[in-house]
Amino acid sequence: MKKILVTGGAGYIGSHTVVALQEAGFQPVIVDDFSNSRESVLEGLRAILGLDVPVHRVDCNDKAAFRGVFEAEGEVAGVIHFAAFKAVGESVQKPLAYFQNNVGSLLVLLELMQEFGVKNLVFSSSCTVYGVPDALPVTEETPTKPASSPYGRTKQMCEDILRDLSQAPGNDIKSILLRYFNPIGAHPSGKIGELPLGVPNNLVPFVTQTAAGWREELTVYGTDYDTPDGSCVRDYIYVGDLARAHVVAVQRQLDGKAADVETFNVGTGQGNTVLEVVKTFEKVTGQPLRYRTGPRRAGDVPAIYADATRAAEVLGFRTEVGLEEALATAWRWQQNLKNE
Ligand code: NAD
Ligand code: WQD
Numbered sequence: 001m002k003k004i005l006v007t008g009g010a011g012y013i014g015s016h017t018v019v020a021l022q023e024a025g026f027q028p029v030i031v032d033d034f035s036n037s038r039e040s041v042l043e044g045l046r047a048i049l050g051l052d053v054p055v056h057r058v059d060c061n062d063k064a065a066f067r068g069v070f071e072a073e074g075e076v077a078g079v080i081h082f083a084a085f086k087a088v089g090e091s092v093q094k095p096l097a098y099f100q101n102n103v104g105s106l107l108v109l110l111e112l113m114q115e116f117g118v119k120n121l122v123f124s125s126s127c128t129v130y131g132v133p134d135a136l137p138v139t140e141e142t143p144t145k146p147a148s149s150p151y152g153r154t155k156q157m158c159e160d161i162l163r164d165l166s167q168a169p170g171n172d173i174k175s176i177l178l179r180y181f182n183p184i185g186a187h188p189s190g191k192i193g194e195l196p197l198g199v200p201n202n203l204v205p206f207v208t209q210t211a212a213g214w215r216e217e218l219t220v221y222g223t224d225y226d227t228p229d230g231s232c233v234r235d236y237i238y239v240g241d242l243a244r245a246h247v248v249a250v251q252r253q254l255d256g257k258a259a260d261v262e263t264f265n266v267g268t269g270q271g272n273t274v275l276e277v278v279k280t281f282e283k284v285t286g287q288p289l290r291y292r293t294g295p296r297r298a299g300d301v302p303a304i305y306a307d308a309t310r311a312a313e314v315l316g317f318r319t320e321v322g323l324e325e326a327l328a329t330a331w332r333w334q335q336n337l338k339n340e
Contacts, residue, residue: 001027003073004250005118007060007109008082009053010037012194013124013183015045016243017080019192022049024247029076031069032083033059036197044191060105063112070116078120078250081109084154087201088128088299091151102154106161110173119172120253122246125159125179127235127267127304128152136271137235137307140179140263148299159263166261174258176249181235181267181306183242185326186333193333194239203274204236204327207281208334211289218289220274222296225303231274233303235267238321238329242266248315267306268319277323284328 004021008014009030015037021028030053045053056072058065060083070076084102085091091098106123113121129152130138131145147153162175184204186193199215200206209215223230245266252258272280282289311317 001025002077002254003027003029003075005029005031005069005073005076005079006082007031007079007105008084010034010041010055011082013180013239013242014080014082015041015192016187016239017082017246018045018053019048019187020240020243020247021250022053026247026250028053029073030055031058031060031066033057036085038195041192041195044187047191048187048189061101061108063108066108066112067115070112070118076116076118078122078253079109079113079118080122080246080250081106082124084124086151088149088151089201091149091154095150098150098154102151103157103161106158110161110165113173119174120250120258121162121173121175122249122253123158123162123175123177125177125263126152126155127179127181127265127306129156129159129179130304132301133304136303137269137305138265139307140265140310163261171260174253175261176253176258177261177263178245178249178266179263180242181237181265181304183239184236185238185240185321185329187240188329188332190329190332190336193330203277204330207278207289208330210291211281211285211287211331212334214339216290218278218291219294220278220291221294221300223275223293224296227273227303229273229275232300233271233273233305235269235271235305236277236323236326237267237319238326241319241321245311245315245317248317252315264311264315265306265308266311266317267308269306269308271303271305272323277327280323281327281331284324285331
């Protein structure tokens with residue numbers, strides 16, 4: 001079985017990708033410092049997979065400790081680098097922590113990959129690199145815009161680093177940059193899912209926590225945008241579909257088909273408004289959701305969704321799970337959570 005190191009593998013997208021890798025016949029190995037995760041994720045993985053996924057509790061910025069992972073694991077076929085901080089608002093408060101963790105960890109990882117001759121990297125990028133786009137849907141050729149937050153800038157910098165590395169003489173690391181749109185939902189078993197620590201910033205966890213009575217009501221941020229119902233438009237992709245995109249990307253690299261650096265949007269190709277998400281959630285649960293409309297949230301992009309053609313044509317990747325089913329899994333997961 002080919003071994004794939006999954007940094008941030010105990011996180012939201014990482015844990016679903018660990019399941020997808022294992023089910024596709026790979027041997028995932030988690031490297032996570034649990035700065036935004038809990039041990040219970042490992043129990044969820046065990047319940048789903050019926051085995052213990054190897055875990056290294058290591059900070060990817062700690063080069064000596066991370067080197068120990070490469071030494072211990074021997075032959076590694078590829079790395080998927082999820083490990084990063086991801087809270088946009090927090091990145092404004094603590095920019096240095098974000099640059100250190102997100103950019104710093106990538107540099108450490110790349111140096112270790114060079115040292116150990118590991119040649120394949122799949123990197124978590126984000127549609128945040130497009131800023132407020134001039135035209136929709138966005139393709140991979142849509143110009144990126146100066147990011148509106150330090151978090152967004154870390155993703156742009158990491159992309160730049162990988163593109164520059166691909167041009168360097170003698171470089172033999174191949175990178176696939178996956179630009180995720182808005183991942184939502186949970187494993188159908190309800191045993192792993194999104195684990196926002198504290199008050200969620202993202203829409204779907206706030207919706208499910210409101211329905212569960214953890215939050216008083218949802219505020220819909222802005223209903224005066226130039227969109228079909230005035231609320232913002234996003235491309236909500238089911239996390240299990242997103243996880244599968246990583247497996248396909250890894251396989252492409254191992255098949256020797258990947259160029260030095262490749263970039264893919266990973267979205268559904270469809271936009272939904274915030275109010276559509278609320279209505280769909282109400283339909284799924286059969287209950288009204290407490291919400292009110294409020295002012296716009298600073299820094300929000302009015303509308304963005306992916307042109308998913310390149311991923312379909314080059315990777316053969318298409319999403320399979322729609323909004324309704326994705327929200328149903330998010331709700332199932334929420335019902336299994338304890339309010340700690
Ligand atoms: P997450 O916080 O659930 O997962 C990240 C994991 O990385 C956590 O388990 C955390 O403990 C770990 N981690 C953080 N810093 C680390 C370090 N230095 N060393 C080791 N482990 C570390 O986040 P997620 O939603 O699963 O996001 C995964 C990746 O995808 C991130 O790079 C994020 O920026 C990117 N991304 C996320 C979204 C989204 O909406 N969730 C969208 C686009 C891109
Ligand atoms: C979605 C929509 C909100 C909460 C952020 C990051 C981005 C990416 C994904 C990583 C927006 C509205 C939300 C609420 C609301 N992450 N909303 N009430 O803003 O698309 O992107 O996460 O790369 O970089 O910026 O996602 O889930 O926060 O918001 O009305 O309580 O829901 O205004 O229109 P967003 P989100």
